[in-house]
Amino acid sequence: MASGERVTAAVLIIGDEILSGRTQDTNLRDIARYLGTFGVDVAEARVVPDVHEEIVATLNTLRERYDYVITTGGIGPTHDDITADAVAAAFGVELYEHPDILAMMQARWGGELNAARRRMARVPVGGDLVKNPVQGPPGFTIGNVFTLAGVPAIMRGMLEDVGPRLRTGAVTIARTVRVEGTGEGAIAAPLEAVARAHPAMSLGSYPFYGEGGFGSNLVLRGRDAAEVEATVAELLGALKNAGVENVREVEPAS
Secondary structure, X not given: OOEOOOEEEEEEEEOHHHHHOOOOOOHHHHHHHXXXXXXXXXXXXXXXXXXXXXXXXXXXXXHHHOOEEEEEOOOOXXXXXXXXXXXXXXXXXXXXXXXXXXXXHXXXXXXXXXXXXXXXXXXXXXXXXXXXXXXXXXXEEEOOEEEEOOOHHHXXXXXXXXXXXXOOEOOOXXXXXXXXXXXXXXXXXXXXXXXXXXXXXXXXXXXXXXXXXXXXXXXXXXXXXXXXXXXXXXXXXXXXXXXXXXXXXXXXXX
């Protein structure tokens, strides 16, 4: 059952390749959308390099501030995959080779497992496994932290084992009002007035430009369906009263 309180999460993206621009991150988007279906809000995201001290410090900050932390990246077999070490250090525990992971790898690869592969079997003492239905070893969870792979397809598969473990909140409802042919300067005052009248909701303006014209998508987000409905109507009225004519509600925002 969903709780009435807001449930929050942070995403910690780990890897030099993200910061260098060599790899484009899509995991944040996928995690935010997935958690949103459980009423869990991604309230912060950070990207850190493959530096042990920075991972530990950032993880400790985030796990104290939010209900959950999802980490991605750095759990592979190479020397720069140090996420497991950093998570264990953050919790003040040791790593050990999980027998279930060793058995999985032994069944898949057979023979003697080399040192690189055994690195992927290490989990913090006191942690539990996060299933990996795609390929390779599982992730793990300890405390309020879920440590997942960085490869998007594998990460998305692991998320399916995360959702059922979460304390869920009320799902956010999103609606979009589209304004065409009017700049943000003309809509700022009515938008601000409606936002001030509904502090529990989130109202954002997202301008667009293109060959078909220009304008803004005004996105309203809230947890109370009746308030969201009333606020949409209020915003439409406020815009028209301000002389903004080409305005309409469009398909709900994702």
